[in-house]
Amino acid sequence: MSYNQALALNAQPLPPISRVLVSLALTVAAWELRHRTRKQLAQMPKHMLRDIGLSESHAEHEAEKPFWRA
Template sequence: MTIGVQKSRALSGVRTASRPAPSLDISLKSLGTLIIRVSDTLLDWQDRARQRHRLGEMDDHLLRDIGLSRADLEHETAKPFWRD
């Protein structure tokens, strides 16, 4: 019985020793690229929300000038900020 326990301990040690360590190889360039992409997306969302808010404040005369109807306006302003 002791031999079986020793064998299993030896095998478990072999298994853990052969496992590669997880790699956290993130270069500064890829991290910088990620930060730029995230900030660009957030700025786009903020700009889109601001534009929709201002569009919602327009009166019928201004809407006609830019070729939109009240229904077009309601459809556009109902969209969430992350949707194009």
């Protein structure tokens, strides 16, 4: 799907049930991304944390958050 097609779809209002389903799908996708990235963060070696500018304590604190919390 091209960018212009996506814009055209976005310009048309969705039926209420579709809006709910799209919102739910986006929420689940965000949760999955948080879960995956926090799991990877927890497994990062110390030198890589320093490379990205994170302290061990900050990385540990972020990795311990549940997936639903931003």
